Amino acid sequence: MIYKVKSGIGKKVIESQLAEKAKEVGFGVLGSYDFKTILEGKGFPIEREITVYELCNPAGAQAALSVLPEISVYLPCRLSIYEEGGETILATIGFESILDSVEVDPALQEHFETLFEKLKALMNAWG
Numbered sequence: 841m842i843y844k845v846k847s848g849i850g851k852k853v854i855e856s857q858l859a860e861k862a863k864e865v866g867f868g869v870l871g872s873y874d875f876k877t878i879l880e881g882k883g884f885p886i887e888r889e890i891t892v893y894e895l896c897n898p899a900g901a902q903a904a905l906s907v908l909p910e911i912s913v914y915l916p917c918r919l920s921i922y923e924e925g926g927e928t929i930l931a932t933i934g935f936e937s938i939l940d941s942v943e944v945d946p947a948l949q950e951h952f953e954t955l956f957e958k959l960k961a962l963m964n965a966w967g
Contacts, residue, residue, distance in 0.1 A: 841934035846927045847966040854921060854928055854966050855891065861965050862895055865958040870894040870916055890922040900955045907948055914938050917959060930963045 847854065859869045875890040894916040904911045920931045935956035939949060 841937045842931050843934045843960065843963070844929055844931045845960075845963040845967060846929055849928060849966045851889065851891075851921055851923050851928045854930070857966075858893060858919075858921075862962055865962050866899070867895040867897050867917070867959070867962065870896050888922055888924075890920060893919045893921070895919055895959070897955055897958070900951065903948065903951055908942060908944060911938070911942060917955075919959075919963070928966070930966070932959060932963065935959075 862869055871894045873892045875892065876886055876888065879886050895918070896916040901915055904915070914933065918932060920929075922929050922931075935952050939952060944952070
């Protein structure tokens with residue numbers, strides 16, 4: 841499942857505020873990928889500007905990786921930002937999809953759900 845939020849605020853404005861707002865909910869921005877520039881440089885241009893940000897909640901990552909090292913394929917959390925139809929779209933992989941792919945105990949599941957609520961709050965900060 842992909843979780844998406846639409847905003848009337850421009851992509852550049854959201855990107856300029858992302859690190860600060862992410863920090864407010866316990867996430868840090870580790871890096872980003874500008875797919876338009878990357879693909880164009882490889883001879884495969886796309887028209888849309890799509891940037892994917894890698895976000896990390898260190899406590900959440902430690903809890904998950906200590907118990908379930910294979911969850912590392914889903915980390916860090918990724919947040920995609922692009923424009924479509926005059927709106928800015930923020931999208932991420934729903935934690936439900938992640939949890940459906942592994943077996944976790946109820947305490948860890950609850951921890952993941954709390955993290956996803958924080959990520960959703962970040963994504964809705966520009967709603």
